[in-house]
Amino acid sequence: MVRSSDNWKIEQQCPQCGAPVVLEETDRLLSCPFCRVRLFISPEDFFRYYIPPADPSMQEAVFVPYWRFKGMSFLCRADRTEQRILDATALAADYNRLPHSLGVRPQAVPLRFVSGDLSPHFFLPHRSFESVFSWIEKRLLAAEASIAGLKAGRVSKDRVYHRAYIGETTSLIYLPVFIRGNVLCDAITGSRIAPLPEKESGGLEFQKLDAAKLSFIPTICPRCGWDLHGGSDSLVHLCRNCDTAWKISGDGLEGLDFAVVPAREDSRLYLPFWRMKAGISGINLNSYADLVRFANLPKAIQKGWEEQEIHFWSPAFKIRPQLFQRAAKAATNAQLPVEAGAEVPKAEVFPVTLPSEEALQGLKITIFNMAVPKKKILPVIDEISITPRESLLVLVPFGTNTHEYVQREMHISLNMNALRYGKNL
Ligand SMILES: [Zn+2]
Ligand SMILES: [Zn+2]
Structure with missing residues (x-):
């Protein structure tokens, strides 16, 4: 295995006018500079490319x-x-x-x-x-x-x-x-x-x-016909007219539930997270009281916490692995309440570049990182089994200071450059 020096580029003819368009490997959107058509690109299962012969x-x-x-x-x-x-x-x-x-x-x-x-x-x-x-x-x-x-x-x-x-x-x-x-x-x-x-x-x-079908999907809201918003590499696109979220899926767009963490202060940016519910066996980690004990959080257990269910959180965007696991742990420890049925925030929403299925793969790492002290989890780690139940897209408001985006209630700060470079990971 050799590390590739750079991202590959892909050349594709515009399905509308036939002009050659060069895409980044992470692009899910074809924007034709000639006829201005914008189309999502979606493979049946995964993308298949070839290197053209000399x-x-x-x-x-x-x-x-x-x-x-x-x-x-x-x-x-x-x-x-x-x-x-x-x-x-x-x-x-x-x-x-x-x-x-x-x-x-x-x-x-x-x-x-x-x-x-x-x-x-x-x-x-x-x-x-x-x-x-x-x-x-x-x-x-x-x-x-x-x-x-x-x-x-x-x-x-x-x-x-x-x-x-x-x-x-x-x-x-x-x-x-x-x-x-x-x-x-x-x-x-x-x-x-x-x-x-x-x-x-x-x-x-x-x-x-074996014919790999590639679909080109119009970037308009299936419900109201407005233009959808989202970066060229985003897997999820938002309609700011009817407040819906859409996921590229097969040869069309599929509606996706989302929720918002209410903003306490003015936010210029919302970052997407996956909030996952999972059945955990092998350790006691089902209620908020369990979580406070497991992570040894400096909080006195209150009435009702034994019954309060917990969710596991993960960034829904790419970022350096060290920051990724730190943010997943901090967001899970915070267990912030979310507001469902909310409007799409007026501020910028960062693209969703990590699918929920992949975020689930990191759940055991988050649990491992949360454990304080570590020695209580080491002997049982192989016995922990995780049954994913559901995931919800949550848009989380971040404030800014000089070089960072900050989520005070979650105790997360992310360097602005790290977030920008994460897009190339
Ligand atoms: Zn075109
Ligand atoms: Zn709409």
Whole structure:
């Protein structure tokens, strides 16, 4: 796995006027500079791209799949949680003589979406992301275990008690190759990359294009017909006319409930959070009283807290993993009340760039980080099981001081630059 140097770019023809439009990898919105049409782009399941062959007339290209993933990986150790950003590609075809990653490629050539144009070509089938990722994880774990082994006597401190991966981008990128004699060659550079497998071992399995449908959806509110608001990379868009929220889903827009934390002071910015309800077993963490005890918060337990249900909170936007887990913990500890059926705030709303399904992956990390002292959770961490019940989008008002956005009641402050750079994570 090699870290890619930069985000990929994607070239796509405008569905309305045919002009070429270059998109960022994180864009969910195509804005045509020529005919001015604005359309959401939505894949049936995940995005599939290909690197165009150097010779566009090449008839015999075979496409090899690579999983592209970006996200945050967390490791819980006895005394700390370590985090890192994963940004890599990994071979998805079942033939391990091929390069294990796409490596660092000159990004001069933009990717294209896989479409019906490729139907004359052959593809190698792809393994599931889960199976490829668990192999990557094992390799990471093995590397870490050998480092731990070197520091004799400190093994338990270096033990990984729990690990989680929160993926923000998972897509498939196809590398075109061609066959010359008994070798496979890269169709961009022309260089040899792998021998063809022996016929006796079954050879390579080819398949035709399995049509990946890409939908282009008008950016107008399905209820009232007004233009929707949201950044080009946002997964959720708001209608400021009829106060509704919409999520890109399949070939259309799906209504999404949202709530707002009432603002105590003038706010220039609302940040989106997921507020999740989950059944927790293996530890006592069901009521607000449980939470105060579990996190050892400096509060005297009041009547009614034993019955008051709790929610787990997570940022719904990308930010450096260290800030992400800190904000998730602080927001969960705060348990702020929310107002449902509220209007869309007049102030700016930061784009939702992390889906709720991914936020759920971080729940155990939040629980681990909340525990004070840590030693009470370490022996039971494997027994904790989490059953997600529901998630709600909550818009949280932030105030500002010189360089930070601040949420006083949640005790969260986020550096303005960190928030801006988070968009490129
Ligand atoms: Zn156009
Ligand atoms: Zn509307």
